[in-house]
Amino acid sequence: MKKTDVLIIGGSAAGIVTAVTGKNHYPDKNFLVIRKEKEVLVPCGIPYIFGTLKNSDRNKIPDTILSNAGIDLKIGEVTFVDQENKVCKVDDGTEISFDKLVFATGSIPTVPKWLKGAELDNVFTVPKNKEYLDVLIEKLGDCKKIVTIGGGFIGVEVSDEINKMGKEVTIVEKLPQILGLVFDDYLASRAGELLESRGLTLRRGVGVKELTGNEKVTAVVLKNGEELEADAVVLSIGYHPNVSLAEKSGLEIDELGTIKVDEYLRTKNHDIFAVGDCAGKWDFLTRKLSGIRLASTACAEARAVGMNLYGLLTVRTFSGTIAIFSTAIGDTGFGTAGLTENHARKEGFHVVTGIFEGIDKHPGTLPGTHKQTVKLVVAKDSGVLLGGEVMGGQSTGEIVNLLGLAIQNRMTVNSLLITQIGTHPMLTAPPTAYPIIKAAEEAAKKMKRA
Amino acid sequence: MKKTDVLIIGGSAAGIVTAVTGKNHYPDKNFLVIRKEKEVLVPCGIPYIFGTLKNSDRNKIPDTILSNAGIDLKIGEVTFVDQENKVCKVDDGTEISFDKLVFATGSIPTVPKWLKGAELDNVFTVPKNKEYLDVLIEKLGDCKKIVTIGGGFIGVEVSDEINKMGKEVTIVEKLPQILGLVFDDYLASRAGELLESRGLTLRRGVGVKELTGNEKVTAVVLKNGEELEADAVVLSIGYHPNVSLAEKSGLEIDELGTIKVDEYLRTKNHDIFAVGDCAGKWDFLTRKLSGIRLASTACAEARAVGMNLYGLLTVRTFSGTIAIFSTAIGDTGFGTAGLTENHARKEGFHVVTGIFEGIDKHPGTLPGTHKQTVKLVVAKDSGVLLGGEVMGGQSTGEIVNLLGLAIQNRMTVNSLLITQIGTHPMLTAPPTAYPIIKAAEEAAKKMKRA
Numbered sequence: 001m002k003k004t005d006v007l008i009i010g011g012s013a014a015g016i017v018t019a020v021t022g023k024n025h026y027p028d029k030n031f032l033v034i035r036k037e038k039e040v041l042v043p044c045g046i047p048y049i050f051g052t053l054k055n056s057d058r059n060k061i062p063d064t065i066l067s068n069a070g071i072d073l074k075i076g077e078v079t080f081v082d083q084e085n086k087v088c089k090v091d092d093g094t095e096i097s098f099d100k101l102v103f104a105t106g107s108i109p110t111v112p113k114w115l116k117g118a119e120l121d122n123v124f125t126v127p128k129n130k131e132y133l134d135v136l137i138e139k140l141g142d143c144k145k146i147v148t149i150g151g152g153f154i155g156v157e158v159s160d161e162i163n164k165m166g167k168e169v170t171i172v173e174k175l176p177q178i179l180g181l182v183f184d185d186y187l188a189s190r191a192g193e194l195l196e197s198r199g200l201t202l203r204r205g206v207g208v209k210e211l212t213g214n215e216k217v218t219a220v221v222l223k224n225g226e227e228l229e230a231d232a233v234v235l236s237i238g239y240h241p242n243v244s245l246a247e248k249s250g251l252e253i254d255e256l257g258t259i260k261v262d263e264y265l266r267t268k269n270h271d272i273f274a275v276g277d278c279a280g281k282w283d284f285l286t287r288k289l290s291g292i293r294l295a296s297t298a299c300a301e302a303r304a305v306g307m308n309l310y311g312l313l314t315v316r317t318f319s320g321t322i323a324i325f326s327t328a329i330g331d332t333g334f335g336t337a338g339l340t341e342n343h344a345r346k347e348g349f350h351v352v353t354g355i356f357e358g359i360d361k362h363p364g365t366l367p368g369t370h371k372q373t374v375k376l377v378v379a380k381d382s383g384v385l386l387g388g389e390v391m392g393g394q395s396t397g398e399i400v401n402l403l404g405l406a407i408q409n410r411m412t413v414n415s416l417l418i419t420q421i422g423t424h425p426m427l428t429a430p431p432t433a434y435p436i437i438k439a440a441e442e443a444a445k446k447m448k449r450a
Numbered sequence: 451m452k453k454t455d456v457l458i459i460g461g462s463a464a465g466i467v468t469a470v471t472g473k474n475h476y477p478d479k480n481f482l483v484i485r486k487e488k489e490v491l492v493p494c495g496i497p498y499i500f501g502t503l504k505n506s507d508r509n510k511i512p513d514t515i516l517s518n519a520g521i522d523l524k525i526g527e528v529t530f531v532d533q534e535n536k537v538c539k540v541d542d543g544t545e546i547s548f549d550k551l552v553f554a555t556g557s558i559p560t561v562p563k564w565l566k567g568a569e570l571d572n573v574f575t576v577p578k579n580k581e582y583l584d585v586l587i588e589k590l591g592d593c594k595k596i597v598t599i600g601g602g603f604i605g606v607e608v609s610d611e612i613n614k615m616g617k618e619v620t621i622v623e624k625l626p627q628i629l630g631l632v633f634d635d636y637l638a639s640r641a642g643e644l645l646e647s648r649g650l651t652l653r654r655g656v657g658v659k660e661l662t663g664n665e666k667v668t669a670v671v672l673k674n675g676e677e678l679e680a681d682a683v684v685l686s687i688g689y690h691p692n693v694s695l696a697e698k699s700g701l702e703i704d705e706l707g708t709i710k711v712d713e714y715l716r717t718k719n720h721d722i723f724a725v726g727d728c729a730g731k732w733d734f735l736t737r738k739l740s741g742i743r744l745a746s747t748a749c750a751e752a753r754a755v756g757m758n759l760y761g762l763l764t765v766r767t768f769s770g771t772i773a774i775f776s777t778a779i780g781d782t783g784f785g786t787a788g789l790t791e792n793h794a795r796k797e798g799f800h801v802v803t804g805i806f807e808g809i810d811k812h813p814g815t816l817p818g819t820h821k822q823t824v825k826l827v828v829a830k831d832s833g834v835l836l837g838g839e840v841m842g843g844q845s846t847g848e849i850v851n852l853l854g855l856a857i858q859n860r861m862t863v864n865s866l867l868i869t870q871i872g873t874h875p876m877l878t879a880p881p882t883a884y885p886i887i888k889a890a891e892e893a894a895k896k897m898k899r900a
Contacts, residue, residue, distance in 0.1 A: 013880075013881055013882050017881075042813045044873060044874060044875050045875045048816065048876070053813075060813070294872070295881045296870065296881040296884075299881040299882055300869065300871070303868060314868060324870060325872055325874075326874040327877075328874065328876035328877055333874075333876070335877075362492055363492045363495050363503075363509050363510070365503060365509070367502070395844060395845045397872065397873070397874050398845045398848035399848050401848075402852050404871060404872060405859075405871075408870065409861070411859070414764055417764060418764060418766055419855065419858060420750040420772050421774060421851045421854060421855075422775055422776050422854060423494060423847070424776040424847050425494050425497075426777075426847075427783050427785075428776070428848065430492060430494075431467075431746040431748070432470075441471070441474065
């Protein structure tokens with residue numbers, strides 16, 4: 001029987017970061033990562049293999065990340081975890097005994113059971129699976145009209161990339177706006193306009209009834225009876241946690257279908273951890289279970305687990321998931337951190353908002369200057385920052401991270417108003433009109449009035 | 451006699467933001483800005499009028515910022531402040547009585563008294579003065595060889611821009627590195643290499659003895675006796691606070707030559723404030739008087755003053771200046787927040803550092819991917835973040851702001867390690883190798899060892 005100190009099941013972002021961080025903190029322990037896939041893709045890079053990279057080989061995570069850190073790797077599927085004996089059974093018949101075990105089994109694309117025709121040829125999902133995606137790209141080559149079902153981040157990114165391949169792409173989204181769960185109307189509608197200006201067709205506010213065709217899909221039938229011709233369909237309705245192994249092995253599953261963990265990502269069995277998409281999460285602000293699954297959150301969890309494998313070295317001060325997303329449509333970045341206004345109100349927060357539209361260089365006459373819009377969502381009485389949305393240029397991703405950091409530090413509008421920021425003509429908004437601070441001023445005004 | 455509630459002397463960033471913020475908080479009060487200049491330039495945009503904008507008209511701050519906010523503007527020079535009667539005398543013979551007075555008189559380029567030949571024709575400084583700069587640009591048109599004396603931010607930015615005009619530019623810096631006060635050797639030497647690759651010549655580690663020529667400058671003589679031919683010389687040795695009016699009017703000046711203020715930017719006379727380059731500052735970390743003068747700091751101060759003009763509405767929690775700088779050389783951004791390692795050690799801090807070199811998109815095969823390097827400086831025992839340096843692409847300015855926010859929130863390496871960040875292929879480093887967090891890991895390792 002093979003023996004290892006720490007066994008990590010799953011080799012995507014969460015698994016890798018757990019292993020590397022763990023080995024870093026406990027260099028005397030043996031670490032073994034076991035995964036099903038021969039090769040692993042950068043998860044968030046997957047949409048970009050279609051039109052930009054043109055090839056999944058350019059989006060691989062090299063195994064040298066593990067080997068350079070002195071971490072062992074095995075390709076195989078764990079079929080059962082014997083908790084009592086601390087042994088994993090692998091599909092090749094081998095057994096691996098462990099001291100600590102980490103589930104990093106990720107998530108898999110959801111194919112709704114109610115969707116008739118989902119089994120037809122040329123109906124695809126977007127799994128984190130290189131072989132599948134290579135086939136998908138190849139098959140898309142022969143297609144002209146593509147319909148994407150679901151206008152969340154993955155649906156939007158993949159559609160925009162398939163559009164770059166020269167295809168006619170239509171996104172069907174049942175909510176009134178694409179990206180409607182993560183942005184309030186103002187930014188979501190702008191994202192929609194931008195996609196349309198790039199040649200995509202959007203069908204918003206209408207659900208899908210079924211997919212039709214003989215063997216191969218030929219049409220998407222909407223709930224209003226309309227039919228959209230389709231040579232291929234991409235389902236991007238969501239992902240659900242991959243917990244079948246955990247369930248089979250007797251681990252507790254929470255009501256969102258994720259592995260039940262405490263704030264240190266430990267299961268009831270303190271030698272067994274779960275991280276990433278398969279692990280339970282709480283929202284930082286609402287304190288409810290959260291269904292938001294991001295590679296960046298997975299990595300933050302993985303670092304905490306890696307450090308705390310053999311004793312709690314690091315207090316997880318910022319417990320709870322802050323949804324920090326960003327994406328790009330062409331050269332326009334969109335990002336969000338924390339709660340949207342809609343979400344906050346739905347949860348019962350009394351909020352005010354502030355919005356400011358500025359520029360990302362200064363003066364705006366500089367070449368390459370991009371508009372930059374920031375919206376802040378703030379608790380009306382305490383002034384605590386609950387969320388923010390950003391639309392801008394190349395720096396959008398890091399501005400969203402700034403907002404995320406402010407939320408994690410429980411900063412208030414008042415503290416934002418006197419925050420020092422650095423500015424530079426070529427790199428940022430002007431010091432006189434830095435959008436986060438101007439939006440905070442707007443919110444502060446409304447707090448006073450309220 | 452003209453009467454106003456709030457009189458602000460100076461119409462650059464600090465004056466404008468004080469007025470706009472003040473009017474925002476106290477809409478019933480009259481605000482009047484008085485300034486000498488007919489037109490005002492975006493201060494940090496000034497270097498870019500040479501090669502990129504090609505014209506100072508494209509770098510103006512429009513007066514509509516004031517008029518739209520309901521703030522009055524007068525062009526003129528205040529010659530004396532009568533504190534007892536609360537009256538300002540203006541050079542056109544008028545007098546203005548005020549209730550609250552704000553000095554925002556800025557800074558002026560330093561021309562060292564010991565520098566022989568500084569009075570020659572074609573020896574320039576870089577003041578915030580449109581007329582002067584328009585003449586400078588015109589005169590540079592006839593020049594071939596330009597020597598810049600002083601390799602700080604302004605010297606580097608102006609030189610790189612003049613190089614874009616097709617001139618031969620040499621920067622003379624007496625420190626071993628250009629930008630040597632704000633970056634440790636590692637980044638400073640990279641900035642130097644980059645400038646050289648763009649065709650600039652650097653003379654480092656050698657001072658200037660004198661400028662020579664008849665009427666017009668023809669050469670810069672170095673301390674080692676060497677002569678550099680020069681058709682024009684740009685002095686960018688530093689700026690000193692413009693406090694002659696304050697001094698004349700009996701305000702107290704501190705040992706760095708700035709107007710003495712308390713943590714709310716009030717002078718001993720609580721109806722008189724000072725903000726921006728002319729006002730005294732403390733370093734956030736060393737608690738010493740600070741000589742670092744930035745538009746962004748000025749604006750943070752101005753917001754505090756604007757809010758607190760008639761009673762202390764907002765506690766200045768983050769008192770003290772954090773030096774948050776950024777600049778760009780071509781498409782490479784350089785930035786720094788807080789203390790460099792050298793500076794921290796000189797001040798007596800026991801520090802460890804962490805450095806990580808990654809990429810600003812992921813996977814690195816994406817077009818336009820730029821290297822991204824982060825260095826963190828951390829207090830060895832407490833783990834409190836003292837400073838950070840960044841070299842990267844377009845997002846460098848906002849990453850430096852992230853570091854600035856972390857410093858202001860007194861974050862530690864431990865809290866950075868479990869910080870959640872958002873990542874996106876097109877906009878940020880990968881979640882598995884986000885440079886701030888990887889650099890924090892390096893620093894954490896060294897803390898353990900120490």
